[in-house]
Amino acid sequence: xxxxxxxxxxxxxxxxxxxxxxxxxxxxxxxxxxxxxxxxxxxxxxxxxxxxxxxxxxxxxxxxxxxxxxxxxxxxxxxxxxxxxxxxxxxxxxxxxxxxxxxxxxxxxxxxxxxxxxxxxxxxxxxxxxxxxxxxxxxxxxxxxxxxxxxxxxxxxxxxxxxxxxxxxxxxxxxxxxxxxxxxxxxxxxxxxxxxxxxxxxxxxxxxxxxxxxxxxxxxxxxxxxxxxxxxxxxxxxxxxxxxxxxxxxxxxxxxxxxxxxxxxxxxxxxxxxxxxxxxxxxxxxxxxxxxxxxxxxxxxxxxxxxxxxxxxxxxxxxxxxxxxxxxxxxxxxxxxxxxxxxxxxxxxxxxxxxxxxxxxxxxxxxxxxxxxxxxxxxxxxxxxxxxxxxxxxxxxxxxxxxxxxxxxxxxxxxxxxxxxxxxxxxxxxxxxxxxxxxxxxxxxxxxxxxxxxxxxxxxxxxxxxxxxxxxxxxxxxxxxxxxxxxxxxxxxxxxxxxxxxxxxxxxxxxxxxxxxxxxxxxxxxxxxxxxxxxxxxxxxxxx
Amino acid sequence: xxxxxxxxxxxxxxxxxxxxxxxxxxxxxxxxxxxxxxxxxxxxxxxxxxxxxxxxxxxxxxxxxxxxxxxxxxxxxxxxxxxxxxxxxxxxxxxxxxxxxxxxxxxxxxxxxxxxxxxxxxxxxxxxxxxxxxxxxxxxxxxxxxxxxxxxxxxxxxxxxxxxxxxxxxxxxxxxxxxxxxxxxxxxxxxxxxxxxxxxxxxxxxxxxxxxxxxxxxxxxxxxxxxxxxxxxxxxxxxxxxxxxxxxxxxxxxxxxxxxxxxxxxxxxxxxxxxxxxxxxxxxxxxxxxxxxxxxxxxxxxxxxxxxxxxxxxxxxxxxxxxx
Numbered sequence: 001x002x003x004x005x006x007x008x009x010x011x012x013x014x015x016x017x018x019x020x021x022x023x024x025x026x027x028x029x030x031x032x033x034x035x036x037x038x039x040x041x042x043x044x045x046x047x048x049x050x051x052x053x054x055x056x057x058x059x060x061x062x063x064x065x066x067x068x069x070x071x072x073x074x075x076x077x078x079x080x081x082x083x084x085x086x087x088x089x090x091x092x093x094x095x096x097x098x099x100x101x102x103x104x105x106x107x108x109x110x111x112x113x114x115x116x117x118x119x120x121x122x123x124x125x126x127x128x129x130x131x132x133x134x135x136x137x138x139x140x141x142x143x144x145x146x147x148x149x150x151x152x153x154x155x156x157x158x159x160x161x162x163x164x165x166x167x168x169x170x171x172x173x174x175x176x177x178x179x180x181x182x183x184x185x186x187x188x189x190x191x192x193x194x195x196x197x198x199x200x201x202x203x204x205x206x207x208x209x210x211x212x213x214x215x216x217x218x219x220x221x222x223x224x225x226x227x228x229x230x231x232x233x234x235x236x237x238x239x240x241x242x243x244x245x246x247x248x249x250x251x252x253x254x255x256x257x258x259x260x261x262x263x264x265x266x267x268x269x270x271x272x273x274x275x276x277x278x279x280x281x282x283x284x285x286x287x288x289x290x291x292x293x294x295x296x297x298x299x300x301x302x303x304x305x306x307x308x309x310x311x312x313x314x315x316x317x318x319x320x321x322x323x324x325x326x327x328x329x330x331x332x333x334x335x336x337x338x339x340x341x342x343x344x345x346x347x348x349x350x351x352x353x354x355x356x357x358x359x360x361x362x363x364x365x366x367x368x369x370x371x372x373x374x375x376x377x378x379x380x381x382x383x384x385x386x387x388x389x390x391x392x393x394x395x396x397x398x399x400x401x402x403x404x405x406x407x408x409x410x411x412x413x414x415x416x417x418x419x420x421x422x423x424x425x426x427x428x429x430x431x432x433x434x435x436x437x438x439x440x441x442x443x444x445x446x447x448x449x450x451x452x453x454x455x456x457x458x459x460x461x462x463x464x465x466x467x468x469x470x471x472x473x474x475x476x477x478x479x480x481x482x483x484x485x486x487x488x489x490x491x492x493x494x495x496x497x498x499x500x501x502x503x504x505x506x507x508x509x510x511x512x513x514x515x516x517x518x519x520x521x522x523x524x525x526x527x528x529x530x531x532x533x534x535x536x537x538x539x540x541x542x543x544x
Numbered sequence: 545x546x547x548x549x550x551x552x553x554x555x556x557x558x559x560x561x562x563x564x565x566x567x568x569x570x571x572x573x574x575x576x577x578x579x580x581x582x583x584x585x586x587x588x589x590x591x592x593x594x595x596x597x598x599x600x601x602x603x604x605x606x607x608x609x610x611x612x613x614x615x616x617x618x619x620x621x622x623x624x625x626x627x628x629x630x631x632x633x634x635x636x637x638x639x640x641x642x643x644x645x646x647x648x649x650x651x652x653x654x655x656x657x658x659x660x661x662x663x664x665x666x667x668x669x670x671x672x673x674x675x676x677x678x679x680x681x682x683x684x685x686x687x688x689x690x691x692x693x694x695x696x697x698x699x700x701x702x703x704x705x706x707x708x709x710x711x712x713x714x715x716x717x718x719x720x721x722x723x724x725x726x727x728x729x730x731x732x733x734x735x736x737x738x739x740x741x742x743x744x745x746x747x748x749x750x751x752x753x754x755x756x757x758x759x760x761x762x763x764x765x766x767x768x769x770x771x772x773x774x775x776x777x778x779x780x781x782x783x784x785x786x787x788x789x790x791x792x793x794x795x796x797x798x799x800x801x802x803x804x805x806x807x808x809x810x811x812x813x814x815x816x817x818x819x820x821x822x823x824x825x826x827x828x829x830x831x832x833x834x835x836x837x838x839x840x841x842x843x844x845x846x847x848x849x850x851x852x853x854x855x856x857x858x859x860x861x862x863x864x865x866x867x868x
Contacts, residue, residue, distance in 0.1 A: 048716045056819055059628045066582060066627055140598035142583045145591050156591040215598075215629040233716075236638070237628055238815035242715050258716035264809060268710065275701050275709060429576025429824045436585050460586030467585070 047543050048258040049524060052278035053286040054266045058237050061220040062199035063133055063141045068285040069261065073241055076259070076535060077226040078199035081108060081127075082191050085533030086308075088361065088451055090191045093251075093536070094122065094200055094227070098191060103184040103486055106194075110175040114250040116202050116225050122250075124177040129203035131169055135159045138212040145456075146193040151180040186486050192453040200227070229254050229539045239263050255526075255542040269519075270296050279524050279543075283307045283516035284448065284531045290345055290402050293517050302519045305529055308359035309350045309513035310451075313403060315410075316435055316443040316508050319469040321392065326384040328506035331442075332370040334377040334417035340406050340512050349514040354499050355458055357513040360451050362495040367503055377417035391420040392441040395434055398425040400446070406511065407444055435467040444511070451532075455482055458498075461508060470507035549849065556841045563837040564830065568609050571829055577601065578626040578824045599626050612830060622831040627823050632831035635816060640835070642712055643805070643812030647797045649732045654739025655790075661740075662747025663782070666755060667774045677744055684741020689800055693734045693807040700730060710809035731808040735800060739793060746789050751782040784855050791847025795840045 059066035062074040075083070081095035090098075094114055100106045114122035131150075134141050137158040144157030151168025153159060159166065168180035179194065205225045209217050219225075222232055229251070230243035241261040245254040262278055270292040272278040281288060284307070288296060297304050315335075317328055337351035353369030356362055381388075392414075396407040404425065411421040421442070426434070434440040449457050460466060462475050478498050485491045518529025527541040528534065579595050596602050600611070615621040622632035665677035701709035707730055708714075713723050754760070755778055763773050805814030813832065820828035852858045 046716060050715060058819070058823070061629065064629075137594045138598070140591075140594040142587070142591075142595070145587050148588070154590070156588040156594070158590070158594065212598075216624050216631075221628075221630050236811050237630075238639075238819055239809055239811040240711070240715055244716070260715035262711070262715065262809065263815075264710065265806065268809070271697060271702055271709060275705060277701075277709060277711075427576075427822055429581055429822065430574070432580040432585070433576040436580060456586055460584075 046258055047256040048260065049256055049280070049527070049541060049543060050260045050262055050278045051286070052264050052269050052272060052281045053261050054264060054269070055285050056237050056263050057235065057241050057261060060223075060232070060235065060237075060241075061215055062201060063130075063139055063220075064143070064215055066142075069263075069282070072282065072285070072535060073232070073235075073243070073261065074199055075228065076230040076243060076538065077223055077228045077232060078201060079228045080196050081198050081200075082195040083533055083536050084192070084196060084452065085536060086528075086530045088532070090188075090195060091533065091536050094127075095195070098187065098195055100187055100190070103186065104181055106179045106181070106187075106190050107172070108177050108179065110177075111250055112175050114227055115248055116204075116227050117231060117246060117248065118202075118204075118225050119248075120202075120204065121174070122200060122202075122227050123174045124171045125174075126203045127177055127198065127200050128165075128169055128171060129207070130198060130201045132159075132165055133201065133206075133211060133214065134198070135166055136211040139214050143197045146197045149181045149183075149185055149190075149193065151182050183484065184486050186488070186491075189453050189455075192450065202227075229535075230259050237263075249539055252539045254539040259538070259541075267292070270299075273302050273519055273521065274299055276301070276521065280520035280527060280529050281518060282531070282534060283518040283529050284311060288517045288519070290348055290514070293346065293348055296517065296519050299519075301522055303522055305518040305520070306348065307516045307518055307529075307531055309352070309357040309515050310359060310531060311446050311448045311516065312352055312357060312513040313406065313444055313511045314447050314508050315511060316440065316445060317468055317506075318438055318440055318442070319507070320438065321441045324384040324386075325505050326380045327386055328509070329370070329504075330377040330380040330384070330386070330417060331414065331419065332506050332509040333373045333380065334413045334419065335370075335410050335509075335511060336372040336413050337369055337511055338372060340409055344402060344405055344409065345512065345514060348517065349512050352510045352513050354502055354510060355449060355454060355461070356495075356499070360449070360454065362454065362492055364496040364499040366496075367499055370503075370509070372413075374413070374417045381418050386418065388418050388420070391422055394421045394423050395426050395431055395440050395443040396423055397431050397445055398427055402514070403444065403446070410444075410511065438467060438469060455479075459483075462502075466507075468507045470505070472501065472505060475501055475505075548852075549845070552845050552848070556845070559841060560834065560837055564613070564834055565609070567830060567833040568605075568612075571824075571826060572605055574824070576824050578826060581823045582627065612827070616834075622834070623827040625820070625825050625828045627820075627825045627828075632828050635828060636813060636831055636835050639811060639813040639816050642810060643798075643801055643814070646728070646731055646735065646805070646810060646812060647794070647801055649728060650735030650739055651790075651793060651797060653732060653736045655743060657736065657740040658743035659747055659783070659786070662744045663751055663774065663779055665744070666748045666751035666782075667770075667778075669752065674748075678748070681741045681744035681748075684737040684744075686741075687737070689734055689738060689803050690807055692737060693731070693804060696730045696733060697807075712811050727808075731804050731810055734804055735797065738800060739797070742793070743786070743789065747782065747786060750785050751778060754778045754782045780854075784851070787847060787850050787854060790850075791843050794843040795836075798836060798839065 053069045055067050055069045057069040057073045060070050060073045062078045065071040065074045079093040081093060082090040082098060083093050085091050094110060096109045096111050098106055098108050110122060110124060110127065116122060133139055134144050134147055135153050135158055147153055147157040148155045150166060152166040170178045172178060202225045206219060214220065222235060226246065229246055229249040231246050232241065233244050234242040240263060243259045245257050247253045264272065266287050266289045269281055269286060269288050273296060296302060317331065322328055332353060341347065341349050341351050350358060351369045354367065394407060394411060397403060407423055411423050414421045431443060431445060435443055435445065459479050462470060463479060475498065478494055482491060482494050485494060516531065520527055520529050523544045525542045525544065526537060578599060579592060579601065583592055583595055600608060612623060615623060624631055625635060661677045665674040668674055697709040700707040708727050712727050760773055760778055763777050801812060802814035802817060804810065805812045806818065816828065817832050820832060
């Protein structure tokens with residue numbers, strides 16, 4: 001064999017090997033005609049909708065969903081009792097109704113036609129089985145604390161040692177159960193916690209798995225018995241989730257055959273909307289960079305929806321470093337919020353200076369965000385005896401280019417007012433660690449408060465053990481009062497008082513809230529990209 | 545030769561052990577932990593404690609490492625992801641195929657371009673073809689992967705709408721040979737440009753060195769055709785250093801694939817690596833690190849074996865070493 005033929009033979013062997021790998025990897029059905037350009041995502045004449053998301057569905061276990069997208073996927077397989085809609089009202093999902101006469105005993109009536117994919121009905125026993133799992137410390141659910149309001153559970157939402165069932169949960173009949181809370185609770189809070197986070201699991205399929213093995217079980221990686229509008233076919237958490245319609249869904253068979261989630265970089269969303277590779281995004285979970293808003297609004301095949309301001313940038317201030325309220329006020333006055341909103345966000349957001357955006361029912365509209373006033377900031381700093389030689393480190397979450405630019409503006413603003421600031425970009429894990437350990441000077445982090453029940457977040461921000469080191473007895477009293485209050489008008493009033501105090505003390509001013517853009521291809525009917533309740537009517541979505 | 549391989553494999557074991565120890569220490573020194581990423585800090589302390597307990601993070605760090613090692617050695621078990629609770633072996637296994645496909649295709653195509661072009665441009669030094677090949681090679685090296693990737697997506701996916709811009713197959717069905725091939729084209733072009741660019745220069749310079757040697761003058765003098773001189777006598781020796789380069793190419797491709805996989809949403813290990821680091825998913829990071837170390841060590845070993853196969857002098861030296 002000459003060198004040349006040997007070389008040729010070697011090369012063709014390599015090629016053949018690579019083609020074998022190619023064939024092996026390509027898997028299931030080779031008879032599929034592929035789709036160049038993918039402008040028609042229908043494969044095999046199937047009706048398919050692809051949803052672009054920027055967060056990975058890292059854990060779709062409904063007891064322990066990791067992040068927003070996981071919660072959506074889990075909810076499509078195991079509908080919660082009720083779901084919050086964009087009008088901030090709760091819509092029935094698995095439960096037909098949740099009612100209470102005395103704000104202590106809540107009667108949950110399940111949809112009697114709800115069925116598992118194996119044909120058996122979804123019953124009150126399944127709900128109770130799920131609640132018991134949530135309350136088991138060995139399952140260590142991240143959402144168990146939501147259930148801490150139920151009689152028989154501790155404040156972390158766990159059952160006391162040695163107990164296997166919850167005292168406050170009673171079965172009435174196959175489709176009805178009652179839950180009793182430890183103290184009077186508004187229906188809204190009950191729905192926002194237990195209503196939204198109880199994703200009922202099939203007892204028959206799971207009863208033999210020990211609670212400590214539950215998270216690691218095959219079922220939780222890829223549930224085989226579900227009740228929601230879509231079943232899971234395939235999941236690769238970093239890249240995609242493939243779901244197919246459950247034709248027996250109790251609220252009506254989905255009109256489409258397939259619903260897929262594609263995990264993308266934010267910058268890829270506009271390109272894939274244009275090419276048709278994705279049909280829509282989820283505004284706050286498939287975040288489009290603000291720089292792409294104009295381009296997407298100009299696409300002919302796409303309709304856009306501007307969402308309400310929700311995701312808010314908060315400035316965490318360590319009070320060990322900035323102890324005087326005047327100094328914190330100065331920081332707030334020094335920031336040019338309007339410039340950021342108008343120039344950087346191009347109007348797709350709003351200037352905020354507290355816990356609530358205009359979307360919240362509890363916002364005190366008599367309070368305006370601190371106006372940009374560098375002179376006032378300077379004089380406040382002077383009064384408080386600020387050491388102008390001190391340099392503060394501003395820790396900022398990396399990866400959000402808008403936030404990175406906004407931080408530069410803020411750093412310049414603060415320098416102009418006499419506070420030296422050095423920006424340090426960090427990843428989320430590092431930033432969270434710094435905040436929790438109080439190992440920071442200033443930090444900017446995005447927080448989205450639940451519009452209906454902001455109390456847990458606000459309590460965390462203001463009560464003992466908060467990441468700012470803030471302490472105010474009056475605030476603590478208001479927080480306790482809010483936790484026990486049932487009258488909506490009084491709740492509103494107490495939140496207003498709280499906002500007045502916060503405006504003076506400035507423990508952690510917010511800067512701006514973005515209005516996330518939603519986009520949907522015109523071939524899709526019935527679907528609106530929105531942050532709350534987007535998938536309530538998913539069974540009515542269709543494609544032309 | 546056999547003894548040599550065995551010896552190399554035995555040396556590889558302490559190297560792997562050292563890699564995992566260093567990785568474990570560095571990983572634990574990084575700020576943040578998986579619990580911060582999993583649970584909201586507003587949770588009651590007892591709930592955070594329950595999560596730490598469940599993930600086994602309350603044991604002393606050295607115990608956590610030893611447990612990991614014991615499970616690996618005794619059961620071949622890399623544990624469970626701390627974020628998704630999926631078995632780490634499964635997570636890595638299911639993503640290794642697509643990465644190997646992408647890398648393999650790029651390596652084969654890159655060499656299929658680089659070797660003939662390098663040989664041709666060396667044997668016709670200073671010709672138009674030589675200048676073109678060298679310029680092309682510089683372009684291939686110097687254009688950043690992500691830029692070329694985005695440019696190709698813009699041209700072929702958005703403007704011409706010929707090729708898909710992401711993924712390995714159509715979701716919901718798809719996955720046929722042609723489907724995968726179409727998805728493969730753009731990322732493979734990017735990686736191939738890189739591989740070919742790097743290797744054209746190696747082949748060319750290695751070939752130029754050989755072409756000056758006396759034994760080729762002898763071959764020409766005895767009246768051998770130039771074609772045979774180049775392809776039989778020169779290339780055989782010129783390709784020996786290329787084998788070494790090939791061994792180094794694999795780790796480089798592995799790293800480059802992370803960027804490319806992200807741009808093209810290729811379902812390989814690249815995104816898993818990034819997300820596990822971002823989430824401080826300790827067990828997955830350890831597994832990936834071990835897999836990468838095994839691949840690099842295996843590539844080195846294979847290179848050395850291949851080296852011995854193409855160059856009998858080296859084989860003899862191994863034999864000598866084994867006998868002494």
